[in-house]
Amino acid sequence: MPFHFKFIWLPLLLCLLGSTFAMATGEVNLYSARKEKLIKPLLDRFTEQTGIQVNLVTGKADALLQRLQSEGRNSPADLLITTDAGRLHRAKEAGVTQPVHSEILTSTVPSSFRDPEGHWFGLSLRARPILYVKGKVDPAQLSSYEALTDPKWKGKICIRSSGNIYNQSLMASMMAANGATATEQWAKVFVKQFARPPKGGDRDQIKAAAAGICDIAIANTYYLAGMLTSNDSAQRYAAEQLAVFWPNQQGRGAHVNISGAALTKAARHKENAIMLLEFLVNESSQAWYAEANGEYPVRSDVQPGDLLKAWGEFKVDRLNLGQLGELNPGAVRLMDRAGWK
Amino acid sequence: MQTVENESAWSRPSIRMNAWRIGVPLIALLLSVPVLVVLSYLFEPAGEVWQHLVDTVLQDYVINSLLLMVGVAMGVLLVGVSTAWLTSMCQFPGRSLFEWALLLPMAIPAYIIAYTYTGLFDFAGPVQTLLRDWTGWGYGDYWFPEIRSIEGAALMLSLVLYPYVYLLSRAAFLGQSICVLDVSRSLGNGPWRTFFMVALPLARPAIVAGLSLALMETLADYGTVQYFGVSTFTTGIFRTWYGLNNAAAAAQLSAMLLLAVFALIILEKGSRRQARYHHTTQRHQALTRFQLNPRQSLMAFLICSGALLFGFILPAGQLLWWALTTAEESLDSRFLSLISHSLLLAGAASILALLLALFLSYGKRRRGSWPATIAVRVAGMGYAIPGTVIAIGVMIPFAAFDNALDEWMRLQFGWSTGLLLSGTLVALIFAYLVRFLAVSLQTVEAGLGKIRPTMDEVARSMDTGPGEIVRRVHMPMLKGSLMTALLLVFVDILKELPATLILRPFNYNTLAVRAYELASDERLADASYAALTIVVVGILPVILLSRTITRSRHAKST
Numbered sequence: 001m002p003f004h005f006k007f008i009w010l011p012l013l014l015c016l017l018g019s020t021f022a023m024a025t026g027e028v029n030l031y032s033a034r035k036e037k038l039i040k041p042l043l044d045r046f047t048e049q050t051g052i053q054v055n056l057v058t059g060k061a062d063a064l065l066q067r068l069q070s071e072g073r074n075s076p077a078d079l080l081i082t083t084d085a086g087r088l089h090r091a092k093e094a095g096v097t098q099p100v101h102s103e104i105l106t107s108t109v110p111s112s113f114r115d116p117e118g119h120w121f122g123l124s125l126r127a128r129p130i131l132y133v134k135g136k137v138d139p140a141q142l143s144s145y146e147a148l149t150d151p152k153w154k155g156k157i158c159i160r161s162s163g164n165i166y167n168q169s170l171m172a173s174m175m176a177a178n179g180a181t182a183t184e185q186w187a188k189v190f191v192k193q194f195a196r197p198p199k200g201g202d203r204d205q206i207k208a209a210a211a212g213i214c215d216i217a218i219a220n221t222y223y224l225a226g227m228l229t230s231n232d233s234a235q236r237y238a239a240e241q242l243a244v245f246w247p248n249q250q251g252r253g254a255h256v257n258i259s260g261a262a263l264t265k266a267a268r269h270k271e272n273a274i275m276l277l278e279f280l281v282n283e284s285s286q287a288w289y290a291e292a293n294g295e296y297p298v299r300s301d302v303q304p305g306d307l308l309k310a311w312g313e314f315k316v317d318r319l320n321l322g323q324l325g326e327l328n329p330g331a332v333r334l335m336d337r338a339g340w341k
Numbered sequence: 342m343q344t345v346e347n348e349s350a351w352s353r354p355s356i357r358m359n360a361w362r363i364g365v366p367l368i369a370l371l372l373s374v375p376v377l378v379v380l381s382y383l384f385e386p387a388g389e390v391w392q393h394l395v396d397t398v399l400q401d402y403v404i405n406s407l408l409l410m411v412g413v414a415m416g417v418l419l420v421g422v423s424t425a426w427l428t429s430m431c432q433f434p435g436r437s438l439f440e441w442a443l444l445l446p447m448a449i450p451a452y453i454i455a456y457t458y459t460g461l462f463d464f465a466g467p468v469q470t471l472l473r474d475w476t477g478w479g480y481g482d483y484w485f486p487e488i489r490s491i492e493g494a495a496l497m498l499s500l501v502l503y504p505y506v507y508l509l510s511r512a513a514f515l516g517q518s519i520c521v522l523d524v525s526r527s528l529g530n531g532p533w534r535t536f537f538m539v540a541l542p543l544a545r546p547a548i549v550a551g552l553s554l555a556l557m558e559t560l561a562d563y564g565t566v567q568y569f570g571v572s573t574f575t576t577g578i579f580r581t582w583y584g585l586n587n588a589a590a591a592a593q594l595s596a597m598l599l600l601a602v603f604a605l606i607i608l609e610k611g612s613r614r615q616a617r618y619h620h621t622t623q624r625h626q627a628l629t630r631f632q633l634n635p636r637q638s639l640m641a642f643l644i645c646s647g648a649l650l651f652g653f654i655l656p657a658g659q660l661l662w663w664a665l666t667t668a669e670e671s672l673d674s675r676f677l678s679l680i681s682h683s684l685l686l687a688g689a690a691s692i693l694a695l696l697l698a699l700f701l702s703y704g705k706r707r708r709g710s711w712p713a714t715i716a717v718r719v720a721g722m723g724y725a726i727p728g729t730v731i732a733i734g735v736m737i738p739f740a741a742f743d744n745a746l747d748e749w750m751r752l753q754f755g756w757s758t759g760l761l762l763s764g765t766l767v768a769l770i771f772a773y774l775v776r777f778l779a780v781s782l783q784t785v786e787a788g789l790g791k792i793r794p795t796m797d798e799v800a801r802s803m804d805t806g807p808g809e810i811v812r813r814v815h816m817p818m819l820k821g822s823l824m825t826a827l828l829l830v831f832v833d834i835l836k837e838l839p840a841t842l843i844l845r846p847f848n849y850n851t852l853a854v855r856a857y858e859l860a861s862d863e864r865l866a867d868a869s870y871a872a873l874t875i876v877v878v879g880i881l882p883v884i885l886l887s888r889t890i891t892r893s894r895h896a897k898s899t
Binding site for chain 2: 029035036037038055056057058059060062063064066067070071072073074075076090160161163165168197198199200201202203204207208210211212213223226230231232234238328329332333336337341
């Protein structure tokens with residue numbers, strides 16, 4: 001097979017060359033756990049306005065964090081973007097981030113959504129309320145996450161598996177509020193309320209509720225928003241069967257997580273990176289998040305889109321989200337013990 | 342697989358010999374590094390997290406993984422071997438179409454088929470909705486197979502993995518000397534007896550090679566089982582790593598997985614230690630296929646079309662439907678760059694993997710020293726480890742090397758080299774080689790195993806040099822296996838996700854990355870474009886390969 005040999009070197013050469021193009025100045029390098037589709041439009045706008053080129057690698061947060069760690073001080077990444085606070089906290093613990101001192105960031109991002117020392121900042125809020133099937137559930141019967149263990153909801157709740165970070169964060173927030181022991185007691189009852197063994201993603205829980213498998217689904221609001229604006233009539237129909245109930249409004253508030261960003265310790269384009277962070281919390285970017293992603297703006301002076309407004313205003317759990325990272329391993333163990341698949 | 346007994350002719354002290362003696366273990370060792378990195382965590386203390394795992398979830402992980410493997414093994418053997426036998430040895434309408442079409446399911450990533458089947462057959466999907474509309478039933482009024490279950494996961498994986506068994510066992514059936522089969526028939530054995538008594542045992546190494554590939558891929562699967570909510574060893578690894586934030590325990594789980602696979606391989610090898618599978622004659626005659634009667638033809642047609650329908654037409658049709666009706670994605674220049682990136686990576690890495698597999702398996706065949714054998718085995722283990730874990734195993738040594746070099750250069754010359762290899766396509770292609778070497782290695786070895794050492798000896802006795810033997814004796818016989826190896830790896834890399842995701846350079850996307858990003862965001866319809874393109878790009882080599890195999894068979898029948 002001699003013909004193979006001639007062609008090998010060409011792609012290899014191309015590969016080596018491929019690595020050098022992210023080295024020019026006037027740029028900023030991102031490791032992003034936020035999917036390209038959900039951040040690229042904003043980054044393009046940033047490049048348009050500032051002329052700063054944004055280079056992007058997307059991936060899973062933990063793997064990106066591992067990459068950052070092993071690359072050490074030579075890492076090309078300037079910013080790490082994740083879709084939950086726990087991973088940002090973990091990055092800080094791993095010592096791969098550095099504090100940012102920016103008047104703009106500290107004044108626009110509420111203190112519970114950023115690291116006290118400035119290692120990370122929230123960019124948008126991801127709320128995880130209770131969704132119920134209209135007509136089947138009287139919202140007056142609902143009150144809090146804790147009250148979902150009431151016998152009247154037995155076999156009526158759909159929620160995805162405990163392997164998912166959203167559920168882990170929710171449990172961590174409950175541990176922070178009620179303590180580990182009480183939360184474990186609660187979880188042991190809660191898993192018995194499930195209509196079926198956990199499977200699928202958040203959209204699947206919404207679909208299942210609409211199809212009559214359960215009356216209550218727990219899902220992040222942007223999935224509901226995504227379904228309501230979908231091209232697929234079946235998804236729109238399913239989503240229209242459900243309404244949002246904001247739990248724990250008498251108490252600590254509904255559970256939220258953030259998408260957020262941290263400046264890496266190895267950052268070589270520090271100024272550009274901070275400029276990008278500040279850009280991401282400005283009013284028009286925040287409005288875009290709310291409009292395009294169905295997430296809530298992190299700053300209270302920016303209104304969410306019409307769709308989100310229709311679900312009403314709600315009280316947010318003001319727990320400092322760094323706690324979610326600290327409590328996460330405990331939350332997973334607790335769910336293991338409770339038999340939450 | 343086969344040690345040449347008379348080594349003296351090969352052992353001329355020359356540079357060439359040293360290249361084999363040193364090169365084989367060296368390359369094998371290099372490719373083993375990521376696996377060894379994972380294994381090295383065995384010695385890292387993981388704390389009391391193990392007690393927690395044993396107390397709560399470990400049992401589930403083990404049992405579910407075993408059940409899944411048993412299910413997939415049954416599925417791929419049943420479908421793969423039967424269709425291979427039918428298309429290579431029997432004559433029935435549609436046979437020449439099935440010959441290549443049966444390979445198509447391998448172009449569909451397992452998690453994508455899982456999504457499409459869920460979309461079709463889930464409670465909220467069109468099939469069950471239609472059923473309820475017709476009958477007026479509600480939830481709980483009727484029984485319907487639950488697609489998102491461990492049985493469902495085994496089915497999904499079987500549907501996309503049976504082509505491994507099909508491909509390898511078909512090549513084996515085609516390569517079998519007709520004389521052997523004729524002898525069987527002349528002894529009064531019918532097609533069934535010939536199949537079970539002669540053809541099947543003779544094809545065993547190839548079938549086992551295909552099966553072990555399918556099972557290794559099953560063990561490494563994350564997307565399907567995670568979506569179906571089945572807790573397996575792989576989901577456990579990620580849960581321990583991400584959720585419990587314990588990388589050491591996660592790597593130890595991976596290492597356990599590796600040891601289990603290693604034990605399986607040794608066991609299989611041991612069980613056929615005495616048997617040799619070379620053919621005693623090269624006298625092939627034009628293949629006379631069993632002519633099936635109409636009833637048998639119908640059965641054969643149904644079996645083959647069933648595999649094709651459920652493995653390809655249904656999921657691809659669902660993807661096409663999504664792409665046409667609901668997707669928001671459009672074909673722009675960015676999309677074209679996804680295609681070219683995917684092609685470049687898959688092309689370069691599959692060719693490299695083939696060359697390495699050839700080099701290593703020849704090295705083993707010629708000088709089967711045990712360190713080389715073990716190193717080659719270890720290098721081939723990467724296939725059973727979840728892609729993300731392998732990617733980390735690549736990332737750590739590459740970054741360590743880069744940083745050490747950088748440190749040294751700074752100290753010596755005050756000049757920083759930064760990250761030389763990390764974050765480049767070199768690291769990524771290396772990861773592909775580690776992950777998919779098993780595929781090319783198994784296929785090439787299965788092909789080499791059929792070539793009798795006596796043929797080499799005869800050629801040598803006629804004063805033919807080693808290079809000449811390879812070129813003129815082995816290559817014509819190996820051609821089918823080599824093409825198979827090339828194609829399998831090519832398609833595997835097209836589909837590969839976790840390593841691509843984490844090791845790729847900035848702004849470098851592939852079809853698989855795009856499909857995954859949208860699918861994992863639960864936007865299946867939008868993912869359909871990229872997923873379909875993977876399928877289309879994968880089909881072309883599938884057809885080419887099938888033609889080559891068929892031709893190589895004809896060429897041999899003189």
